[in-house]
Amino acid sequence: MKIEDEIKQPAFKDNHQKALINLVFTTGWVQQQQSALFKGYGLTLPQFNILRILRGQHPKPATVNLLIDRMLDKTSNASRIVDKLEAKQLVTRTVCPSNRRAVDIRITEAGLELLQRLDAELETRRNGLQTLTDEEAAQLSNLLDKIRD
Amino acid sequence: MKIEDEIKQPAFKDNHQKALINLVFTTGWVQQQQSALFKGYGLTLPQFNILRILRGQHPKPATVNLLIDRMLDKTSNASRIVDKLEAKQLVTRTVCPSNRRAVDIRITEAGLELLQRLDAELETRRNGLQTLTDEEAAQLSNLLDKIRD
DNA sequence: GCACATTAAATGTATGTACATATATTTGCA
């Protein structure tokens, strides 16, 4: 559906305004698709993203700072997302021996297994952008980079 | 900065994954820019968006249902965002005479004046996508429409 | 006219976001 119809706005001031609204709307749309998938596994989107970062580090631990560094949303509160994952026994938290201010966070076997089950489903969806060709995906990425210049 | 450096991930599996991560990251980036602007006026981003819809309706009233229909994030709780705006006397709420289940929401003079002050500042920023040409903005919009196909 | 479904909005609860502040540990340097 065209963005004009999605939000019932017949016209936009210019292409910039239209692109901005489309950007926000479409990103929300994609994230909602993803969330719906994770929900069946008892995970939220940020919890999934943290788990994925921890798997990338495995078997090395990660600190909260490392998680924030790699997260897409830098201002979110990694501490409390880890709280939830710890309660579900998908991660462990231990004081870092070499720096007792820091905390070593590790993904558990249960966490790895959960991610593995999700991988299969995600693969079939090509990350939610399955309607784009390879070239279009690259083009989109370039335009997005230019926005942040 | 390229997306690889923004989130310290040296490579991506394919262009689709890279575009998806870039989409989420860049939209967050743009929204944070906007939020920073609104903060100086005591508004949050969703509050601003609701106010703008109400101005579009003015002097006709809007119902909560109409707000949800036009909001970018369909699942957010318009009722409670209106609560905050009402507390700041930027909108009024009255029971709709023709359907007493519904509520007529109107922007106040103070709300209109606040938006007018924000307009001037937003204009100079070209909606946060000022680094794109007109053609690139149109191209971006087309790619985003295709994602939702 | 009345029971029952439908509709509009509000409310409850869990989670997340944004930002300020607190607590504990480590570092650096006078």
Next chain:
DNA sequence: TGCAAATATATGTACATACATTTAATGTGC
């Protein structure tokens, strides 16, 4: 050495999101 600054994380608060439930008003079929 001692003490202030820096660092790592946790906590507090306000607001928003996501989704289920509740309350009140309206519409519909019998």
